Amino acid sequence: MTRNWFPIKTTPWTIGLPLLIILLLLQATSIPQRLDFWLYDTLITANPAQPSDDVVLVAIDEQSLDSLGRWPWPRINHARLVEKLHQAGARTIVFDILFPEPSPDDPELAAAMRNHGNVILPLHLSPPSRNYLISEQLPAPQLAAAASALGHAHVELDADGLARGIYLLNGLGDQLWPSLALAATGKTLPVKETGDISPYTNLRQHYRAVPMVGGAGAMPSYSYTGVLERPPTPEAFRDKTVFIGATAPGFGDILPTPFSGLHQPMSGVEFHANSYSALVRGELISKVSTSAAIALAILTIVILAVALPRMRPGGSILLCLVCAGVLALVHAFLLFYARLWLPVSHALIIPLLALPVSSALRLAMTNRFLNRQLDELARGPTMTLQQPSRRHPSQLLSHFQALFQPEGWLLAEGDDVISASGLTESDIPTLDKPGEWIHIGGQSWISLTRGGLTYKLGLKLSNDLSREATQRYLRRLPLTAISTPASQPRPRENISARIERVRLATERMSQMQKFIRRSFERMPDGIIVTDELGVIRFANGHIEEWFREPMPSLNGLPLARLLEGHDPRETPPWHETVSETLTLSQSRTVDLSIHNKDFLIHFAPFSLPDSDQSGIIANISDISELREQQRQHREAIDFISHDVRSPLVSQLALIEQLKRNQGQVEPEQLEQLGRLARRSYHLAEEFVQLARAEQLTETRFYECEFLAIVENARDSVSEQATEKGIQLILQGTEDLWLKGNAELLERTVINLLTNAVQYSPPQSSINIQVFQAGHQACLTVSDEGEGIAPDELPHLFDRYRRQKSSELSGNHGAGLGLSFVSVVVEKHRGEIHVQSRPGEGSAFTLKLPVTNSIRSFY
Template identity: 90%
Template sequence: MIRNWLPIKTTPWTLGLPLLIILLLLQATTLPQRLDFWLYDTLITAQPAEISDDVILVAIDEQSMNRLGRWPWPRSTHARLVEKLHQAGAKAIVFDVLFPESSPDDAELATAMDNHGNVILPLHLSPPSRNHLISEQLPVPELADAASALGHAHVELDADGLARGVYLLNGLGDQLWPSLALAASGKALPMTEPGETAPYTNVRQYYRAIPLAGGAGTLPSYSYTEILERPPAPEAFSNKTVFVGATAPGFGDILPTPFSGLHQPMSGVEFHANSYSALVRGELISKVSRVTAVGLAILTIIVLAVALPRMRPASSILLCLACVGALAILHAALLFYGRLWLPVSHAIVMPLLALPVSSALRLAMTNRFLKRQLDELAKGPTMTLQEPSRRHPPQLLSHFQALFQPEGWLLAEDGEVITASGLAQSDIPPLDKPGEWVHIGGQSWISLNRSGHTYKLGLKLSNDLSREATQRYLRRLPLTAINTPAREPRPRENISARIERVRLATERMSQMQKFVRRSFERMPDGIIVTDELGVIRFANGHIEEWFREPMPSLNGLPLARLLEGHDPRETPPWHETVSETLTLAQSRTVDLRIHNKDFLIHFAPFSLPDSDQSGIIANISDISELREQQRQHREAIDFISHDVRSPLVSQLALIEQLKRNQGQVEPEQLDQLGRLARRSYHLAEEFVQLARAEQLTETRFYECEFLAIVENARDSVSEQAAEKGIQLVLQGTEDLWLKGNAELLERAVINLLTNAVQYSPPHSTINIQVFQAGHQACLTVSDEGEGIAPNELPHLFDRYRRQQSSELSGNHGAGLGLSFVNVVVEKHRGEIHVQSRLGEGSAFTLKLPVTHPIRSFY
């Protein structure tokens, strides 16, 4: 038996080593870094940071450029701005405007800065010109002395060109400057111990990612000229940190961010304002070292290498997806709650790559397994039937002759008759479409093309009721030659070719299994297959129907328990029969009775080839009909030995008496002899009619008109009714056509009318109603007799059973009349009902299905 999955019979190193190699190769690519950036950007933009309440922006925008003229503006203008903000109560003023060169108005600006007392100026680290070393671009000394602090305005761009964070400390050599945001906050960070660092070396420390509040224009902003032209506004700037910088298009530095990319970059001053907002709110994000990220990836590899080889493919997929989800959740949790940016791309890539690597290993194992098992599967049994369309016409004719026994036949090849009997070449009709039967009366013809030759085959079928069914069967028979499709090219891949061969072998085995299962289902007997412990493992539909047990409950149920539950017995008990069949390996046959039906169960032990498994095949045959026939046979013998023999014995005794007194023959004796003879005749006639009814099949059915049948039956009993002065009243004028046997139907109606006459008082009325109800032709015979006792109604149609009232009234019979009626109605798939009350009469109603034949009148 082949399992539907194959475990990887390898150690964790088989999966772990390839993943470690892949991890090392990924270090040389930018794929993990780009994935980290994407994850970070997705989370940051999905949940923007909140803006600190004390940060506000004064923008050197396009409107300000238009009103104040070309840049650079006089530093007296900046002094006026500082004075306005000072008057408005600004807590700190942060300029993102470089003042590296002297100006006549420096003293005025320095005075305004001193008056305020908390103005931060920027510095920039860059080479003064090309081919020069990097240097510090500081404000002019006068302004630097007036500033409360200096901060670097440098923003770090990541490898993909987006600005996500800043270094809080940056400088040359041992001189490190805080960022503008850090300088504005007044916080201090510990610097590393100074070392032997060259004074021209760019040193950066404390990189922090900044959770932005949104894209450009998110922060509250005022135009530069709006502040100058209006009175101070304490309600807007009181106790606020004001960032002043350029936002006009084409002026100042612009930074692409995760919110905008290159489509709508953010101004540098707005970026620094976001940095300050995140800093004072404690939301700056620290980046975890690369070593930690690689360690997490190695830990993920270890988990996958240990777990995956022991899991099923579906579980492997779930584990890999769970790892990816857990790493993503860990990344988001650290980012938002721990303020740590953990690069998880290396670790996330590992489960995504582990799945195909694991699948490749499984595929390799499957390939080796297929290689070992393929030959055995290919040698498996097949169950195919030769298609009639591939048989040669002479062979087809031979098979038709054996199957249908036609009265005549003809086979011609290219216009020349090969063999014929009862048909001539002149009988061949036009056959326009090869492969299609043409039926003309009792002749059936077909044209076939085989190997470039044209064959014409004809059959002359017997003129009986089976001819129409045979012609319908011939129409369904596929005899047209089927063009074999071109064989598909063999797959080049080794595994594909083997899988294809396994698929074909599996299809053959599946076809065999389906054939066996369908054969069991279509068998007339019930089949039960048990294992070596007598537990049911298979049962066909007859078992479910006969035992009235649902199929799921049968599977797994001990056979002995099933039999004991439906036919309990003490000698021998069922468990003994089942156990002896298994232990002694001997067949047994036992009678079985289920739900008032008789069965014969045959136990046969079996053992599977090349296996130690064994069990029982139980064949259950329904012998209820056979037992019923045996019972009827016994009843018939009793009937003949008693009912038929009794009047014959009386006749013989009377004849012997007449012989002794030949000269004194009384009329009463002759009448008695006639009555006895008639009674013998009626008994024999009822017996013969019942036998004919029981042998009736639909092959003896034909279209007949029900009202005419009833009229003929009425005429047959009219003389008997007239003797008692009984009036027969027939109601019904509609022609009701049905398919049946008119002779037996008329005899059944005669029996009903005869009974009604016998049990009706003289000078009464018998009503006969013929009508249609839905798709049924109905007949109701009502009399005014004494009626039928309620305890006799359930047994009214039993054969050889006489009513007690009939015997008391002197109406002697064999008890076959109503039984004959019931059999005839059942053979016509109809129904019979009785309504009767003592002292009021009885009403018998027949219901037979009608047909609607198409009739044409010319």
């Protein structure tokens, strides 16, 4: 092998140029930003700020919620609180509670605010609902007029999801509102000229980082109900600025901060109180522009590029460490004394990378060799499978039996038969060449050598069309043992041994990767593999074809963004499905439509063994043909519902007209014709309702109240029950919320009640019980009818199956009513049970899972 040696020199250009390229690459990643956040958080949490003496919180805590009841409270309570704080001498009162809607108590609250004279209310910038432009959500007009000032309550979250600062001015168009903290101080800030902008543009100015006094609960705080129920306390509130807001867990806005992260987030009112404290103490931190940080990094590159080529390795290490230490000290000095946040991560990373860059130049030959090995890795062979030639003949016989199901077999070691069935020693032909198959009629024989022993293996194949193909396959199968080549001497040099191990490992990895990639490419379904953030890292050719996206653009694209771009939907949104698959580690199966084709996408979470890495494997199946069949089925349903039902309705109307104008047609004939028409109509109606139930999916579910559904169903059949003198007795007062389709559930209950009325004797009663059992909403419908025969109970919910008693009693139908009930209950993941004794009546019990609704109010 020819070795191309070349001299390696470290010059300012050979060091500076790679470092500059690294700087440009870092600028395109989030690594510097994360490092800046980490440095800032470390310094701020190590040196918490001191709280201002004139700020205090009035917290809507758990004790207040327990005492005053469910939120929202009557605004008369806030009016009383303002009066108490006014009597206690509070200088400024700041509400972090939104009052967007008018209330009957607004006059009292407005009067208390005007009496105090310095009450500040928040406003919120948000769209009124989805798909609407952003707008200002101001307090109710009467309250806004009584407030001394309005301030925005928005807190800016950084890219990592933590709250570190706030925009002191925020608004739409040219109307900028101060933050609550700035409004509480009464100060004003100059507004930068923005030119002509849209009135719906969210404009923000004067960003400041907030050095907080600690985590949640660090600010002095008093309970809302404690202040409200006790006499005024001037020693606690005199000449102070009081912030009022929610701190109870799960109530109000919560903000992860450098002190707590997501483990113990801070309430919004505490953050605004911290902002006010830092503002009045002059401790808010201004952020230096990114261009200054880049300039500092370039200066660091110049210094290192000039100095490192002249230094030995030991001096290079010391210079890089000193440079990194000086940058860290400059960052800390500016942060605490100049109140400037200078992002130094770009410049700080450069010294840490300069040493390996200079060392890499001295190890270029080794790197070139490793690069050649990596190139060979991309062109490496496929995955290695265990060769049949290395398997024992008894193992081969076992595999042949499982694969071909032969009618007979024989395995002999020398002259001793090990296993035989359907073949004898007299059937063994002359086998001259080991490893070659001999096929005689339906028999196939081979001689094998393993470990110095000779084996004879024979198979008796079935006399069918596949026998010739099987024999051709056996001829191609390599069963001759291959001698193992002598192992090559291991390299003696340490670096050579390491290189050899890397070569072998990368070769095996390449084989595995190519095997997996080719397997995915040959699969009939589309495959997408994402990382733990839902970003696509692999996609096979089907994805490129179906989505019509080039493969380079797929790699690195968030999966939720890809799906949203091709099949946008609101319920449930794609990002929710992808995030729940990752966070809950649960599989999801969702319909997908791409370019007028129907697909089924299955999200399955995975985690790599011996690693913290995880992600999603999304399997996409083309179900366009199946959906076409479903669409044809729906068209048939539409035909029945329109072309059959509509003429029948017209027929009924005509019959009624003929009955009013009787001629030669007998009334009995008209009545009979009407019964037949009504029966046909009910048949079509039951068929349509059943088809709707079968097509029900959870995408059509929503929260509904079960007792109201039952009451509506009872009212629908009350007239039918009254005609027979039957009393419907409903027992149940508890609201039971569940997630489902209220329309179909009501039809289900109507079917149960209609059956009960039909099979109950006149002047009887039907008991309807609605109750909760564990996590299930239950309904029991009991009648005093004839009951159901035991042999008919197992088939009660079968389609088109009707009871013999129904035919005898003259109750005609299609047998679809209870089948509809069963389908709807199954779609809602519920249960239905029947208890009946002939002559004593029947009881149908329906059980559905309940859901706990979480509703938040301001």
